[in-house]
Amino acid sequence: MEIMELTALELGREIKKKKVSVREAAQAFLTRIAQMDKVLNSFVTVEEEHVLQRADEVQAALDRGACLGPLAGVPAAVKDNICTEGIKTTCSSKILYNFVPPYSAQAVLQMQKQGAVILGKTNMDEFAMGSTTETSAFGPTRNPWNTEHVPGGSSGGSCAAVAACEAPYALGSDTGGSIRQPSSFCGVTGLKPTYGTVSRYGLIAYGSSLDQIGPIAKDVSDCAAILEMLAAHDPKDSTSVKRADCDFTEALTDDVKGMRIGIPADYFGEGLEEEVKEAVLRVADVLRQKGAVVEEFPLSLVDYAIPAYYVIASAEASSNLARFDGVKYGYRASAYDGLHGMYKKSRSEGFGEEVKRRIMLGSFVLSSGYYDAYYLKALRTKALIRRAFDAAFEKYDVILAPASPGTAPRLGASLGDPLKMYLGDIYTISANLAGLPGISVPCSLDKNGLPIGVQMLGNCFMEKKIIRAAYTFEQARGRWQAPPHVQIVSGAEKLGKAVD
Numbered sequence: 001m002e003i004m005e006l007t008a009l010e011l012g013r014e015i016k017k018k019k020v021s022v023r024e025a026a027q028a029f030l031t032r033i034a035q036m037d038k039v040l041n042s043f044v045t046v047e048e049e050h051v052l053q054r055a056d057e058v059q060a061a062l063d064r065g066a067c068l069g070p071l072a073g074v075p076a077a078v079k080d081n082i083c084t085e086g087i088k089t090t091c092s093s094k095i096l097y098n099f100v101p102p103y104s105a106q107a108v109l110q111m112q113k114q115g116a117v118i119l120g121k122t123n124m125d126e127f128a129m130g131s132t133t134e135t136s137a138f139g140p141t142r143n144p145w146n147t148e149h150v151p152g153g154s155s156g157g158s159c160a161a162v163a164a165c166e167a168p169y170a171l172g173s174d175t176g177g178s179i180r181q182p183s184s185f186c187g188v189t190g191l192k193p194t195y196g197t198v199s200r201y202g203l204i205a206y207g208s209s210l211d212q213i214g215p216i217a218k219d220v221s222d223c224a225a226i227l228e229m230l231a232a233h234d235p236k237d238s239t240s241v242k243r244a245d246c247d248f249t250e251a252l253t254d255d256v257k258g259m260r261i262g263i264p265a266d267y268f269g270e271g272l273e274e275e276v277k278e279a280v281l282r283v284a285d286v287l288r289q290k291g292a293v294v295e296e297f298p299l300s301l302v303d304y305a306i307p308a309y310y311v312i313a314s315a316e317a318s319s320n321l322a323r324f325d326g327v328k329y330g331y332r333a334s335a336y337d338g339l340h341g342m343y344k345k346s347r348s349e350g351f352g353e354e355v356k357r358r359i360m361l362g363s364f365v366l367s368s369g370y371y372d373a374y375y376l377k378a379l380r381t382k383a384l385i386r387r388a389f390d391a392a393f394e395k396y397d398v399i400l401a402p403a404s405p406g407t408a409p410r411l412g413a414s415l416g417d418p419l420k421m422y423l424g425d426i427y428t429i430s431a432n433l434a435g436l437p438g439i440s441v442p443c444s445l446d447k448n449g450l451p452i453g454v455q456m457l458g459n460c461f462m463e464k465k466i467i468r469a470a471y472t473f474e475q476a477r478g479r480w481q482a483p484p485h486v487q488i489v490s491g492a493e494k495l496g497k498a499v500d
Contacts, residue, residue, distance in 0.1 A: 003028045004165035005482065008074050008222040011168055015062070015073040022062070022073035026055040026117050029075045033119065033166045041141050042161040044080050045088045046120035051075070058115045069229055072115030077161045077170035080121040081128055082213065083202040084108055087118070091204050092136035092157075093126045095324050095331045095350030105202020106234045107171060107213045114229050119167055122157030126352045127321065128175055128206045130154050131424050133182070134415045135354045142411070143186060145450055145483040149408040152182030158216050159186040165482055169217040169226055173203055175210045176309055177403075177428025180440035183216055184403035184453025187442040187480065189470075190216045191223040194460045195435035196241035198227075199234035205320040207313035208239075210432040219480070220441065220471045224248040227463065243461065251464035254475045257291030261469065262396035264299035267427055273406040279444035279452040280402050286476050287400070287469065297395070301388050302430070304381050306422060309429040310358075311365050311378035317355075318362030324350065357418065386434040393459040398469045400456055402427050403440040407450035427455060437463045441470045442480050449484070 003011065003025055014020040030048050037043050058073045078084060081091045083101035090096045108118070125135040133156025134140040141156045143149040144164040151160040155172030159182035162170050172179040174192040183190030191214050198213045205211060215226035228249055233242040263284060268277055288294045326332035326346030333345035351359070365374035392399060404424060414421040431438040437460070440453040454473070458466040474480075 004032055006168065007218045008071055008168040009225055012070045012072060012074050022055040022059040022117060023052060025073060026051050026075050026119070029119055029167060036164050036166055039142060039147060040144060040160055040164055040166070041139055042122055042157045042164065042166055043077070043120045044090060044092060044123050044138050044157070047087060050087065051117060051119055054117050058117055061115065069114030070225055071229060073117060074168055075117045075119045076111060077119050077122045077158055077167040078108060079155055079158050079170070079172050080124050081173060081204045081206075082108060082171055083204065084118065084121065087121065089121060089204070090137075091127045092124045092138055093351065093355070094137045095347070097137070097331055099330055101202070103202065105213075106199035106236065107230050108202065110230050110232055122155075122161055122170060124157050125154035126355050127204070127317070128154040128173060128178055129317070129354050129358050131181060131421050132409070132414060133157060134411065135352055137352060140411060143408050143450075145187060145408070146448070149410050149450065150185065152185035152404070152408060154178040154182075155190070155216065156182045156186075159183050159188050159190065162186070162188045162216050162218060163483060169215060169222055171213055172216050173211055173213050174432065175207050175313060176432050177425045179214045179216060180403050180428050180438055180453070180455055181425065183440040184442070184455070185408035185451065187451030187453075187483065188216055189219055189223050189439065189441050190214065191227060191439045191463075192431060192437060193227055193231065193463060194241075194437045196239050197243065197461075197463075198230045199232065199237040199240050201234055201236040205316070207316040208320065209316060210309075210313060212432075220439070220467060220474050221249070221252055223439065224252055224467050248463055248467055251467040252471050253468055254472050255291075256287055256469055256472045259287075259292040259398065259465070259469060260396045261287055261292050261294045261398045261400050262392060263294065263296045263400050264302070265296045266299050266302040267401045271405050271423070271426070272402060275446045276402050276404070276406060276452050280400065280454050283443050283454045283473055284400055286473055290472055290476065292469070294400070297392065299388060299392060299399075301381070301385050302426070305385060305430045305433060306426055308378040308381040308385070309425070309433060310361070310422060311374050312382060312433075314358045314362035315366050315375050316362070318359045318366060321351075321355070321359055326350070354418070382433045385430055389430070389434045389436060389459070397462070397465045398456050398458055400454065403453040403455040404428070407446045407448070407452060431457055435460055437466060439466050439470050441474060443473070443477065
């Protein structure tokens with residue numbers, strides 16, 4: 001099996017056994033990116049010299065016998081809204097086109113402590129605002145399964161990179177499903193942890209009460225190992241939680257006997273594509289055959305999740321993005337009249353249409369006369385949604401649901417209709433409003449050969465339960481293959497007709 005086809009843990013073991021050097025692994029993925037990314041556009045920034053230098057440092061540490069983690073020397077990609085010291089971090093926006101952070105996000109530091117080699121920064125929807133990775137100032141990312149389709153978003157670059165074997169694993173961020181939905185579209189595994197499990201220090205904020213960094217990888221085992229590496233209390237982040245038990249790989253057991261799994265009937269009504277519904281129900285059958293107790297139940301307030309989310313997220317975005325004004329860093333308009341003119345022109349020219357739309361919506365719902373009518377009402381709805389999940393988890397260990405109403409749409413199909421794009425997040429948003437952990441695992445392909453993902457949600461701090469359920473299904477499903485159009489033949493990569 002070629003280096004690029006190995007999972008992150010498999011490659012880590014090969015490096016530890018000295019069958020593959022760290023530089024050899026890094027160079028293999030750099031070559032892969034150079035060949036594939038001309039079409040896919042998964043990466044915004046790749047600095048080859050920096051990557052190889054870091055690879056040599058990690059190799060030297062391993063040769064000295066340094067006690068590094070199971071992913072030491074394994075290359076990784078990082079979403080472009082997660083700060084990396086000395087490497088451009090742009091949020092895929094013109095307004096931050098030249099921003100080089102003087103520090104790294106805590107999640108990146110956790111990776112580097114364990115010997116990670118960062119390949120580069122992945123493309124995303126601008127400031128994580130979008131569901132298709134088409135709002136990026138650097139052009140859209142394409143889905144490796146069919147390049148006429150989107151990879152999902154906003155972590156589309158990270159998911160496409162893992163699916164196309166440009167990186168063994170990647171970091172993404174999830175504000176309303178931005179790890180789970182593109183993971184479903186790209187046929188990879190994505191895990192959103194409980195809010196507060198992974199430090200948000202160094203994550204450029206979109207919606208501060210909703211954002212959470214998480215892993216994207218080829219399988220559940222990799223995601224569990226990566227989360228184990230990332231999870232740590234961080235005093236620099238006031239929302240960071242001190243957790244006693246972060247041994248997530250302990251949950252990698254093929255056993256769901258007696259586990260109670262609930263299927264929300266409200267998620268399987270109008271708007272869900274039939275192929276997706278059937279695929280998710282087949283997963284339920286697999287888990288039932290493995291000994292789980294599976295039953296339907298009503299989960300109220302689903303219809304209110306999207307309006308509540310977009311009011312809260314847009315309000316927080318309007319506040320968080322006020323700092324980008326053209327004064328201290330980033331883009332500044334070349335011609336303006338006075339200080340306020342500079343603010344207006346820099347922001348107008350620097351932000352894209354979707355970002356400006358959400359800033360204006362957020363400013364409106366926070367304005368005098370509308371704060372009570374919209375923002376406070378959305379916060380009350382958020383609390384009610386949390387209570388509905390509390391009631392559900394009194395009875396069930398895991399909630400099984402679709403990750404998205406359908407498979408990946410064609411490029412341009414939803415970008416011109418923002419409401420349609422927003423409705424695509426209907427099954428993922430509630431987990432962010434309630435702070436819950438969730439995982440998306442590929443379970444099938446539709447009639448067009450596009451991946452379908454199943455989503456599993458758990459109660460707060462119950463990642464082990466969803467990892468256990470996901471791993472059990474994965475063992476029954478078997479190893480998931482790379483897209484058929486992305487071929488690896490004796491070390492030579494080529495793209496098939498879907499890319500031409």
